[in-house]
Amino acid sequence: MSEPSVFTRILSGEIPGDIVAETDRVFALTDIHPQAPLHVLVIPKTEEFRDVTELAAGDPTLLAEMVGLAREVATRHADGEFRLLFNTGPGAGQTVFHVHAHVLAGDLGEKSLVG
Numbered sequence: 351m352s353e354p355s356v357f358t359r360i361l362s363g364e365i366p367g368d369i370v371a372e373t374d375r376v377f378a379l380t381d382i383h384p385q386a387p388l389h390v391l392v393i394p395k396t397e398e399f400r401d402v403t404e405l406a407a408g409d410p411t412l413l414a415e416m417v418g419l420a421r422e423v424a425t426r427h428a429d430g431e432f433r434l435l436f437n438t439g440p441g442a443g444q445t446v447f448h449v450h451a452h453v454l455a456g457d458l459g460e461k462s463l464v465g
């Protein structure tokens with residue numbers, strides 16, 4: 351067995367974290383290094399999936415639940431509009447291999463990241 355991820359350790363109460371919302375299968379955690387006025391991570395309670403490609407193939411309903419919780423948090427804590435980002439692989443900046451979505455909201459400026 352590998353060590354539990356940092357997110358699992360927060361969920362179990364082993365280390366502190368600011369959990370702002372949860373459902374049966376998903377929770378939302380304030381990012382410790384925020385990159386936007388609202389920066390929350392939406393995370394499945396299971397750490398079965400390392401990244402979004404594994405999750406989409408293995409449990410697309412769970413992926414949809416993550417999007418739903420992202421929307422709920424962005425509505426409750428910002429204006430309901432948000433950027434959803436999955437770093438996928440170390441070369442793309444992924445550092446925690448327990449799938450999670452970054453939810454960025456608040457004053458993001460008018461420009462998107464691409465285009």
Ligand code: AMP
Pocket residue numbers: 356367379380381382383391436437443444445446447
């Ligand atoms: P990624 O680089 O896409 O794997 O994202 C991992 C994210 O987890 C980063 O944005 C970190 O700031 C965040 N993070 C790491 N440790 C913690 C923690 N203890 N509490 C909250 N967020 C964390």
